[in-house]
Amino acid sequence: MSRPKLLVVDDHSNTRAWLKSFLGHVGYDVLEAGTAEKAISILRQEGASELGAVLLDLKLPDGSGIDLIRPIRDLRPSIAIIIMTAHASVSTAVDAIQKGAFHYIEKPINEDILLETLRRVLPSGGSHLDSRRSESAPPVLLGESPLMLEIRQKINLSASHPVPVLITGESGTGKEVIARMIHDLSPSAREPFVPVNTGAIPKELVSAELFGYERGAFTGAQERKIGWCEVAGRGTLFLDEIGTMEPATQVALLRVIESRSFHRVGGTAEIPFMARIIGATNEALPELIREGRFREDLFYRLNVFEIHVPSLRERSEDIPQLAIHFIEESWSGDEIPAMTFDPEASRLLKVYPWPGNVRELRNAMVSLVIQNATSLSGVKAVTITPPMLPDKIRFSSGNTSADFTDHDGKTHGKSLREGEKSLIRKALIETRGNKSRASEILGISRKALYAKIREYGLGDQ
Template identity: 40%
Template sequence: MRPIWVVDDDHSIRWVLQKAISREGIPCEIFSSAAEVLERLETEVPQVLVSDIRMPGQSGLSLLSKVRDLHPDLPVIIMTAYSDLDSAVSAFQGGAFEYLPKPFDIEKAVELIMRAVRESQTEEFVEEAESAAPEILGQAPAMQEVFRAIGRLSQSNVTVLITGESGAGKELVARALHRHSPRASQPFIALNTAAIPKDLLESELFGHERGSFTGAQALRRGRFEQAENGTLFLDEIGDMPAELQTRLLRVLSDGHFYRVGGQQPIKANVRVIAATHQNLDERVKLGLFREDLYHRLNVIRLRLPPLRERQEDIPILAKHFLNVSARELGTETKRLSESAVRIISEFPFPGNVRQLENVCRWITVMAPAQLVEARDLPPELKAFQSGGNMALEQMAGNSPSPNLWLAEPVLPASTPSAPVSVSAMSAGKYPFDAVPSDLASVLAEPINAASWLDLLFIEAEKALEGGQPNVMDALTAQFETTMIQAALKATHGKRIEAAQRLGIGRNTITRKIQDLNIDVKDID
């Protein structure tokens, strides 16, 4: 095995690191100056280089620059007692694997060095050519239905209404519909109707004549004219003001419109594709959206599934976005470890594909190594990973009151001989010893949120006082078992529906049933 090199003008630092690294079974060589390292690099290359930033002669940053030129794949960890912003920025801009401020905990320093060792041992990643990246990525059945619909509509000019949550990729679908239509060679014009102020939206859509209002110093062609013979994509159509709905209805009805301040009708040869995250049926009932316009737009409805309904697509989407963000930033593409892929695949992504894309940008910039581990993920994903408390809060419906967790119930000292009911315990009539040790049995009887949290507090306190190890894991496992059993019972054993009701993926519920050894034979 190639050694680790440590260069520092401080003898004590060299000695401590050499001893700590050697205990891991890895050879370590020490140097007192950058010049010694550069001379040795002419004949040998270490597995990892750990360098101080300020040394007599050449600095650690100068050494880093030369090492990156000679051996760009060699991980370099920069140490410094001057942990200022400029040093950190310079280290990362120079291509450092990580930045280690002094004084440091020796165990954490060794852990960081071992990560760099694993990185250096990883086979060089050869990025797959993406000469013709797909317009839309997706292997999930729900996305295959979307692809089939686009195929069926490829030779049609019919109006399409795309529904789906924000960030799900509705504009991508609209562009695909245009690209595979007879109008593909003509303009595709997109307008987010919710992003334009109400007073300007009419002019944006239909244009205006010179002098038609204050500031209208020249004739302006609106989006309908710009999209002539092509496709006009109206995003967030559900938020369109009522008066604009009327004007849009006229265009869709007779194919003509007027510029603001205009007197002559203009014929529109435009295919309209609309999209919304709103429930238009409900908005029609509430009088917020014109029913006749709704029927004009809703000729073909295409539902785009949220990312949580196509979790099997998350790994390929993440790989794609990591490639894209690496190209944009001019860096090497980061790779996700199995643990990182598992966490990302199970995360619900309320912001859908757009949120996943932002996560991949964060990873490209912030993750220290090319191989991204679970601990390198953004804070919201790491919080989800260790979400035992989060799951309990979600079950209660909101964040539990501090009093439910901290206030100790006032209970008498005697233990009843009669069977204990959940309602009696929740009322505070019996001592701690009367509480069943199995949380699943406690939760089996319907009780209100406050009472089951009181019982959970009692159970947790008993386990902690009794010295039980891994209390969080044990109680969380019982909690998840109870929730899954209840969901399966409510859905008569239908796992996919149970997963949807719980707000988790179908792969997640299958894995948890196996990991928790949940017996599903008697659940119908």
Template identity: 40%
Template sequence: MNSEPFGVLIVDDEPNIRSGLAKGLAGDADRVDTAANASDALGQFTKEEYQLVIVDVRLNCGMTGIELMQRIHESHPQTPVIVITAHGTVETAVQAMRSGAFDFVLKPLDLNLVRQQVRKAREHYQLRAENDQLRSRLVDSGEIANIIGNGSAMQDVFQQIRQVAATEATVMIHGESGTGKELIARALHDLSDRSQDPFVAVNLGAMPESLLESELFGHEKGSFSGASRQKPGCFEQASEGTLFLDEVTEMSPKSQVDLLRVLESRQYTRVGGEQLMHSDTRVISATNRSVAELIEQGSFREDLLYRLNIIPIEVPPLRGRREDIPLLVEHFLESFCKRHHREPKRLSPAAMRILTDAPWPGNVRQLRNVIERIVITCDGESIHADELPLDLRKPKPGEITLPNSLAEAVEGCERQTIELALRACDLHRERTAVTLGISVRTLHYKMGRYGLH
């Protein structure tokens, strides 16, 4: 966890509340300060850094607690705020949550509940701080294109990219599906002297054999049925730029010979043509298969491998770079919340732990899809472990998955029970409250807490 000191500011116009909370929270924070009104609180922020603010909704002087929270978030958007209210109804607390509060507690205060909320806020703040540090170190180390990763495995890849990009050597990128091989190819292009010229990508695994020659080298008008006009191929389109051949090991033996000839002579002709075309194109290829096994089986030419694999780059699978998963999750959450017009979301520590421990056979592409799905389908600001896809939550044979604490387990069970009861009662809140044996007010509070509105 982050070692940064954790400071709490308590803002309440009642001296007994201020002193009682300050004394009760002394063991949960490195520093606890107090302020009697909004003006004093804002003054404190000019002198000290606080990682959590606890504020009463109603303050006697000047602005309200919610207005103070909004002012704090203008200059310190990452600082969580817990709101205290004893006035009005649950709607007041809901308004606070919609205005950006981390959570709320009701008077008369239950110190154990407040301490629990403070611990959750501290964990939330530290998780954000760790991810911010990862981002900062990534920038310092020189982020490449849109590739995200700060672990040692990806730093080795970044170093190779920087060493190789400016050369004319052919590069073969090896890695499982979904690891981002095309992103690396684009990074090699963007950091090369060819960056102002075209980058052309073609997936050879998805290309029918009958069309592959025309796709790579182009064709003349009338060279075959349906060739109604002259068409430049990928080599011509990528002239003086970079041609990325994905799934290159899926090529037929004939196509392998054609490609080898171009790499050796730097010349080719269009299908149906006689004019010799010159190729000034850098070739980068990629495969998700073992080339050594394919050569041994006789399905891939060894001499072609020598031409393509002058510089090999191995891309680690996501399970081999687990330290990068929190940073990737934060990046995808932010990206998809903006794309789908959702309020910012965060993962609970338990949910993040599940994602970090998952096997990810589909690698970064699979993680990206999971995050987009939960951004769309989860309504609350917090995404809990039980909202992740079931296949990720299933323990491995013989494995027992434990929550971080008993409180976390109880909360997860309570949330799931309320959700099931709401469905059984067709979302009728009064009937749901009766079914659960609680008041409607308590139900509203818990629905707001768990994002079940």
């Protein structure tokens, strides 16, 4: 069977290179264009008739991706257009769908969401997704602390009982990893695992994204579209950030859970919903219920079995093991040296507050590898010392009685909570209030950063 072909249109060469490498590895042939003009030129070529989809950036140096939809449709009416952008908004999402785009995904691109989207677009998309899953290593939950041992027990219990699971915990703690482990250990492991960020779906597109639509259901619905509920089949529908769901989404989801069925937009056929639902949130849902922002009946439907994931600072004894794992994971050399931390480097890792949790630790270890590439290459064993650690860990570490270097250059004895506040304040000052850059430095999402800013009253930084 021939490999399906895609066209990636993005002005960033590194994005094109990553997509070409990643998609090529899982079974696609990828052409690339850095401008709208180049994309049109490729689509006019003889072999372009074999292209099944276009991954189209919203911002191009010679035009807008939205404006390119119509010319692409005129040249290749059957091609599926998937808009990708870091500038997501309700208006652009609706505009893209209405003008003929098949789907709309945000950067940074989630690999699994991208593959599930291609599975819906291309007849052979599912086979490539399945082969990737079978060849790749299963998700791993590292750590031997009592808290993590308890988590593993709960994962095994929930995997054997197909009831809804609610996973709670701070951003970056690994909630999706746990959801995948439950799926992979369940009897439905060979069925799809479909991750959906419910808070990122514009309310105008909720029904179309979750349930799909029939051709002609609305302006721009040129072909039938299969929704995420249908894609999940008998597998797992993972609903991330459910605390941010719009009220209309909550009502629609509750109806699906209660009736175990749904209709495509514009359709009359009742489609059975057979997937297991796993929800995840970093927000306190009982508090949202009291504020009238989350439905109590939906909460009890989802919270049949709860797994709370501890923050990284609550299981600091696991940090050195995790750090070594992430160093080895990011290693690009021929042979990975044996890694150990000296006592002081280990202490610094353990007392740093890690506001971004496991995600931030991974980013910090990637940074460590890059900054120490010369000393790490060509050796059999390495002992990592404090000077090799990223500056934010060396100079902003502490515990309940330790010192933190604040933005004013002075050292103060601070609590763990105060230390976290100090780190966030320092990042905001260093970036002159640029939230996107500050979130990158801290290793947390922009959404998590905004929540921390509200929590600590740092809005004026």
